[in-house]
Amino acid sequence: MDISIPNRRQAQIVAWLQENDTLTIKELVARLNVSAMTVHRDLDKLAADGLVRKVHGGAKLVTAEAASGETTVSPSCVMCNTAVSPRTVFTITLDDGRKETACCAHCGILRLSQLDGVGSALTPDFIYGRMVNVFRAWFVVGSDAQLCCVPSTLCFARNNDAQKFQQGFHGEVMDFTAVQQYLIQSHMN
Ligand SMILES: [Zn+2]
Ligand SMILES: [Zn+2]
Structure with missing residues (x-):
């Protein structure tokens, strides 16, 4: 594995936040056995990627609810209008700050493909559940695992995970550009 130490630490922080909601800097320093400055640097990096939010003295995970604004009702999909599950939620932030939510990567x-001025787009990694930048992610399209729309489009941060998943559940591994073309075409037919 070529994952560097800071990356591994940051992945660990995200994993802990998925279990704990909020962690303080002090807790993270103790758990990771690194300096507070290192923790701050990791959190700044994760915050820049849109994965965590720094709160007073600690950090929180950017959850599906938080990412889609302070709304109390769970949003419905901007494309197909079905209820959005946190398992597959797809959040688009536009350059002007507006947010849109879709039910899944599909x-x-x-x-x-219909929007201009997209700032970021995030969806959970199918295995690990942490939010990933979809433009750099890998997708398994048309596999046997159907959670939402068909063809099923599942997101993976790492190509290797997508390949392994594909071996068991079939479908095709694609990058963002390929999957977008594929979905546009399958919708026109
Ligand atoms: Zn939808
Ligand atoms: Zn869907």
Whole structure:
């Protein structure tokens, strides 16, 4: 594995936040056995990627609810109008700060093809559940695992995970550009 130490630490922080909601800097320093400055640097990096939010003296995970604004009702998909599950939620932030939510990568990627001025687009890694930048992610399209729209479009941060998943559940591994073209075409037919 070529994952560097800071990356591994940051992945660990995200994993802990998925279990704990909020962690203080002090707790992270103790758990990771690094300096507070290192923890701050890791959190700044994760915050820049849109994965965590720094709160007073600690950090919180950017959850599906937080990412889609302070709304109390769970949003419905901007494309197909079905209820959005946190397992597959796809969040688009536009350059002007507006946010849109799609039910899964299938609808989200189609929606991206209709939009200009997209700032970021995030969806959970299918295995690890942490939010990933969809433009750098890998997708398994048309596998046997159907959670939402068909063809099923599942997101993976690492190509290797996508390949392994594909071996068991079939479908095809694609990068963002390929999957977008594929979905646009399958919708026109
Ligand atoms: Zn949808
Ligand atoms: Zn969907």
